[in-house]
Amino acid sequence: MPEKKHTYRRAVIPAVALALFCGVSYALLSATSTMSFCSSACHEMEAQAAELRFSSHARDKEGGDISCVRCHIPAGFGPRYMAVKTYSGLKDLYVHLFRSGAPLLRADLQKTARRFIDDGNCLLCHDDLYRDARGEQTVTDLGRIAHDAYLGKNGQASSRCVGCHINIAHLPEFDRRLEVNGLFAERIKNKEAERDAD
């Protein structure tokens, strides 16, 4: 019966197309969210990946490696995730294809990167803002005041997590002189000295 065939086509073809689209999208989103894709597939983020290994954010509280997307792309598959993933993906693709010869200016990269670090990602591990991620040590008095402001208990702060917490996972050359980054800078320096001695 031609009419039935027509209905069948109208229902099944879009469903198959949608399923295929979702499947391919999911596969692509997952494949472009791995650590190796960011750092070695295109080579752009090698320095950042190397620095991450010496930062306090190399491993999470369970001891697992923290990958780029755990901080840089909002968690879940919601609109925030899709917006940042699309924007960053297209930007990275453009830079890789058309600006690959130009040096990456890290001071500029910092601004874009910080803009898209979602507080939700930080709070997944740092659920208690008055203790460290493992819940062992309490924060300093200044940290308590700042977090009171963040939570709206004492004044208000429109600065999100990375407004104050900078250089927690990456440390470009020009930020190594900052006193607060002393320990992180020393770890990188020791590693670089070791590498030079080899």
Place this chain on the structure above:
Amino acid sequence: MRINMKTTGLALALICIGIGGFFLYLDKAFPEVRCEAAHLAAPEGYEDCLSCHVKVTAQVTQDWQESKHGVMLVKCVVCHGEPDGKGSIPFAARPDQNMICSRCHDPAMQRMTAKFGGGMDCNTCHPRHQNPMHADAYQKTAASGKTSF
């Protein structure tokens, strides 16, 4: 194949709305400027800027300390005013250059305006906090004092 103008127009309009909406959402959900010092809801008792800001805005503070302004001890309040609004300088994260910079640098600003025209932002060439005397982050040289017209 005959191109249907109405359908094409509708499709183009939808694409434009889609792209515009995407960037609008991105701007709303991830604003570029976040900190406007709104945390100073109770401004009394915040006389010592440096004791907090050396930790919470370490980069800005150290840049200032290493800059000419820091070495000459031009303190925060000279440009940023006081959080309680007292004094003649309005409290602002981004001070108005015509009001603030010109208090000390008016002759130089007039020379710059005569040479390059007005309407430029001082901060573009002379980063206020990032003009250190010693560190290698020295970005733009200041005027030598021999500026000719």
